[in-house]
Amino acid sequence: MIPYTYSLHKIHHSNNFGFSADDYSRFKFGDDRVAKKFGKDLADGFIKGFLEDNQISEQIVVISSPYCFIPTATFAMKNYFVYQLNHWLVENGRMVVQEAKVHRTITYKDDYGALSAEDRIKLIGNDSFHIDKDFLRDKVLFFLDDIKIxxxxxxxxxxxxxxxxxxxxxxxxxFAELANHDIHPNIENHLNYHKVRSVFDLDEIIKSGNFCFNTRIVKYILNCDFNSFSIFLERQTEDFIYNLYNLSLGNSYHTIDCYSGNLNFLKNYINNKNYKLI
Structure with missing residues (x-):
């Protein structure tokens, strides 16, 4: 089966993306305000570029990028894509969308955005994706992702x-696609870390009032050096700390050696706080 592919922005130059690199970086680390803009823009672009001229009468199912327990950044963008698309569908007498999840079985610590095309396939080639086939029967499937490299x-x-x-x-x-394949795939990491150079750059996003957890920010925090991790933790709220620990366990990050030191410190930090309260 050959799918129909649509990308809102096509990247032809390594220093001109058609969108703010700082915003993209903030989005990848949990800025829900940017996720809202990206999701709305993607919906508007797809409506204008395709749906207005191509009727889809079947039930549409929107599916975000695969994840285990912690959603990816795309999940937040998907929410606002669905809201905007539903507005248009209702105004045009069509059915609102349904949603489904692609479950993935393997989690890894490697920074995907820094890898070549060959290494990316090697990394995720052993992963397996699962979906509810019966729920999807006779429906049109929209698979969403933030960027295609x-x-x-x-x-x-x-x-x-x-x-x-x-x-x-x-x-x-x-939302975006690398159209010039003379550009190395690690351009993705250039975008991912354009605004975030250290764990302390996350404070502005976390305390903005528009923050949502995703896999990238959890892995990034757990993977930083211990001194930075302990200082960073002292600056966070109790709710943030509990969420960080619970999400880490949900994604089985306690089984990954390079995260174990920081996670053990996080567990003891929580236990000591509870002990002091008692």
Whole structure:
């Protein structure tokens, strides 16, 4: 099956993206305000660029990028994409969208955005994606992701589609896509870390009033050096600290050696706080 692919921004130059690199970086580290803008812009662009001229009468199912327990940054963007798309669908007498989840079984510490196309396939090639085939029957599927660099995640989605023998019409929707393949795939990391250079740069995002956890920020915090981690933790609220620990366990990060030191400190930090309260 050949899916229809749409990307709002096509990247042809390594220093001109069509969107703010700082905003993209903030989005990847949990800025919900930017996620709202990106999701709304993607919906508006897809409506104008495709839906206005191509009627879809079947039930649409929107599916964010695969995750285990902690959603990816795309999940926040997906929420606002759905809100904006639903407005248009209702105004045009069509059914509002449904949602589904692609479950993934493996989590890894490697920074995906720094890898080559070949290394990306090696990293996620052993992963497996799972979805509720019966729920999707006779529906049109919109798979959302924030950026397409080498297409390795798309290949994994299409591998899942083949394994589950899905016969649905499929649309792959991206906020941005690397269109110039002379640019190295690590341009993704340039975007990811454009605004965030250390764990202390996260404070502005976390305390903005528009913060939501995602896999990237949790892994980034757990992976920083111990001194920075302990200082960073002292600056955070109790709710943030508890959420960080609970999400880490939910994604089985306690089984990854490079996170174990910081996670043990986090566990003791919580236990000591509880002990003092008692």
């Amino acid at each position: 080498t297409g390795s995640h798309e290949k994994m989605i299409l591998k899942m589609v083949k394994e589950y023998e899905l016969k649905n019409d499929i649309y792959m929707l991206y």
